[in-house]
Amino acid sequence: MAGGIVERVARGEMFFGIASTEPSGGSDVAGIKTRAERDGDSYRVYGEKILISGVREALETLDYGGWLLLARTGGEGHRGLSAFAFTGKWGGRLADGLEYSILDTIGRHGISTGILRLDGVEVPGSRLVGGEGRGFYVAMEGFPLARILVAAANIGAAKWALERAVEWSRERRLFGGRPIASFQGVSFSIAEAFAELEAARLLVYRAAWTADRYVRGEASREELNLYSASAKLKAVDTAFSIFQATMKIIGGISFTKEVDVHRGLLGTLSYLVGAEGAQNIMKYIIARDLIGREYVKL
Template structure:
């Protein structure tokens, strides 16, 4: 394994950073203040760069570097996290990438031809819908049903805290990979993953008022006798539980990427500020109470960045060499990233705010947007903090550490 990026990867990173610094960063506050969604021209610009096609084969309009999809996605999402610290645009992108990749791997040919070219072009949102009023990470408690009849699934139920509801219905177009119970008697072996376009008849929706990520909607989706053609099924019938684990492995890597990018930018803002802010006749950086905090946070973040890069590489390698590691072993690695990245990011951002003082409490400073955005991933999105601990304990200690067995 190379610890440095290849020449092609470095070029891609520079291209994305230049676009972000020129086009996204100057508009990040406006996006957060107006709460009108992500501007179409930014989505199109990223699509033109090939960002939305990173994990989609050329056959379907993408630009996937075969065998390096997660590595490239990690690069792109980190850069987006740096530029748009509220996390709205990074999250929109990572959902399209991670869950779009699952369609690439397990979708029917008809589904791939219908959806993937539009995802690559930035015209179509793909998200995930698993969480319900009665549970999120407790997958076995999911109640939304998908009854198979005459070549269709009849879906009934409700999903909550779903990202991209307005984006897939009002602002653009899209849908969600949805976990439904297709065999009520089979426990965790009775779930199926179905892609459900959000504009199908029988779907109603509402939105929540979030405290962060203001340019990306979160809401609920209610399905009442929604007829979903069979070709929208991913993988095999009643294998959704396993695809769910695989999909969250991919998404959690990229969530960690967004958090790392945002935190890196927060630390740079603090670093640059303490070098020029003079107090008691000398720069703040001269005070060890400040400089040592920044040094320690930099060290922690660098360690996490390296492990995240390794985890993205491991995911790529697993798809090339299926015997490399198991999905469960990858889950352990991914959960280490997902457990640490949001929590460390929130802690570092708060410390950075204390370095900047009163200015950090104004909307002119992006640190507040960053803290509000990253907290969504501390408290639960894509799997809560304590769930990651449970996964790590299960895979490292064994079944003796599993409370539900």
């Protein structure tokens, strides 16, 4: 990637994410409306991106920040899209024509989420990634890998929640001093959560293994899509379910900020409703690549 972006990210000097989602929709990448118009050796970008991760980190916290930005350089459909290594901030200076705002999300506060508004922002032609008209394919290379990372993060969060449930079930005592773990309503819930978590973990491992095989040319794109979408679907559903079970085990105090389990519930909820693709989109991808594109169409 041009301009020292990778090196700065590796040194922790720069945040670099992806900016594809627009107000009109997130999963319909081929329907992106943001446009990039040729201006000599550069492009002028016009449009709006929403639900973009790292806006505060990229444009306020650090002196360098940007995104892999998808914009339309050609006609309608996926072949008209191009990808740019867009730098919204460089050396402490915000790009001319760029405005942004931070969204007040209900969870996942470890990283900000915001809106980018681009009104003729200049992007050098050297920041074009993969050539004009290749943006959709560049994005499709990254999305399956991002879904595996998201799935793995949800496995880690769910493991933490399950550990809290086990700890609470041992220490909390009721009805004459009995640990609540002695009640099947609690212990069986923990047992089921463990089994679901291990199943989801193995599916994430399978997806990561498939990604390695894909890079080596030993697995097809359809196989990668199938397992990465399956891992995201299963891991996120499982994590959200385990956080719910843990809060039920802890009881009413879990509904307060005195107990921090709610943070995990709201964080996993962000992936349930949309981040890296909504769950129904994962089901569509699985069905499409399992049954066949000629049978399952949008």
